[in-house]
Amino acid sequence: MSEFILSRAPFRISFGGGGTDVPPYCWEHGGAVVSMTVSLYARTVLRVLKERKMVLRSLDLGLEWSSGLGKAEYDGQLDLLKAAVNEFSPRKGFELTTHSDLPPSSGMGTSSSLTVSLIGCLAEFTGRKLGTEEIAEMAYHLEREELGQEGGYQDQYAAAFGGLNFMEFGRKGVRVEPLSLRPETMELFLEHLCLFSTGEIFLPEELRGLAARRRREKRKGIHREMVERMEEREYLSHLHSLKRMAVEM
Template sequence: MRDALSKIEGNHHGIVLTIDNKGAVNGLATDGDIRRRLLEGGSLDEPIASCANRTFVWETPATSRESLIKKLDHRIRFIPILDKDRRLVRVVSREHLPVQLEEAVYARSRSPVRISFGGGGSDLTHYFSEISGAVINTTVSLYTHATLRVRGDSKIIISSRDLGQSLEAEDLSTALSQEGCFGLLQAILKAISPDFGFELYLHSDFPMKSGLGGSAVVSSAVLGCFNQFRRDKWDMHELAELAYQAERLHLGVAGGWQDQYATVFGGFNFMEFRMDQNIVHPLRIHPDTLLELEESLLLCDTGTTHESGDIHEDQRREMQQDDVRILVRNNVELSYRMRNLLLRGRLLEFGHALDEAWQTKRRLSSKISNTRLDALYDGAIRNGALGGKLLGAGGGGFFLFYVPPFYKHQLMSHLEATGLKVQPFRFEKEGLRAWTVREGRNHIEMECK
């Protein structure tokens, strides 16, 4: 007990622990325990085990910080932390309860697709460089999902279920030089130049090249994950601009600006485009109007994909003609009218305006529609739709139709009989969402069999 008392006076815990011949802790003694034993007639030369408390309170490394704090707040001064073999890991007290060491984290994100109603073509830079453009769109409940984990080396691993392929490289420069189908992701990496190795996993709820702004959605989700590892996070405008930079400037795919802003900002928005700045106006539409509009819209897959870059390149050439620029200007005016109709809850007129938007859009380029797509649209009109439009640049992908309530079943049956797939959806009020998770809370390493 003499040695134990000396150790108690020299350490900051005020206790000593006793162990068995295997190193397992089997008792705890304080200076009070020693003095009590001495008052009972004991000697300082007795072993400390003679006064050690065998029923002391102890915890494991898995004990939550909350539980430790509660015990320390309830008359307990010291708590030994023991492993599964009851060997000492550390001792915690009111004065010595270390903050948990920083754990490795991974980032996750999801970004929604958009459906566009009017103003298409006016979000192209070569149009609004001379006269302002305006579009109206919203996001819906189909997403690209991304997961990003930082590595301790420079290696890069990218896995895409949408492409059905993976990319592996020893460093960033090697990843950027590889050939294959990862052009968009390589363009994003070129734009942001990450200085660490990582693993990136991607999958989407919708097919690529479907007219839903998928490339911008993928870009947004990826950028959202990388943004989680920045101290000075990009704001929403900067995220949209980076997504545009990657696809348009680095990858060289022609197109407009609305897709990037729509998926990052989310919800119903009226967007105006000018050379000095792009402005996103959130629309405050009555909840009942939104519910009724949601029930009145049908989204269906035509079963064919499109190359939006080719169509936008064709539009760029056609835009030199005065009659095409007049059509786009009419589309801009229509988007203002559609905005006002939604704000006033005049949905029947909005449905007819969708038809007007489609009739204008299909005249912008010969690549936007074809005989099959025209026949699909005409068949929908004959079976109850008031209007609709092919989403995105055109040429394939998804049709969006507006149908009054008592014709919806008829239109759905017709579309399915034609071989089209009706895609359920809900309006999505939020845009890009990104968050981080401690790896220890939701990750286990599994052996591959």
């Protein structure tokens, strides 16, 4: 085995349907998203160590953690890296370093791209063979179920599959349909596509509003219930519109 293993996964931009991939909406109504990955990446570098220890490092966050081989306990520091390591349980010592072409919380699926990159690197290190869909499913499991982070499905699948895709989400799973554009159409499209950084930190909870609040709050009283129902109808109407936009593309 090589002394170093390198892995990367692209970030994505969404053109329509963002938010409809988030449960419970996608389970109850079905979600649809059109997204495309770009040439900006989350990167993972693994260096094999002779010592039976593990070193985790994030250059973006300026954090480092080390321990003997075994299960890593979550403490709010590098938990995403620890979750990936726990999933694979390496038996050899290693040093894992991550860095990204974009700052964290940029609103382009940065954490999910990092998770996919981590999975690819650790799968190679441990000799575990994973398909593209398996990588996406594992990334979703680690972020949403293992660590309990709020969010949907599109980021993990976009990072794992790459390219321009139409994705549908429901209780039965996720369907990814690659979209093909003629070279001249793609060239014209890219000539008119600009990506800007505002310097603002993207907080998913601000956009998921009701979906997250419904799980965190218990509202009481008739008036409160009426307001909640009105908010839900308005929220669902917006999500239905976003889904139609993705489907019509």
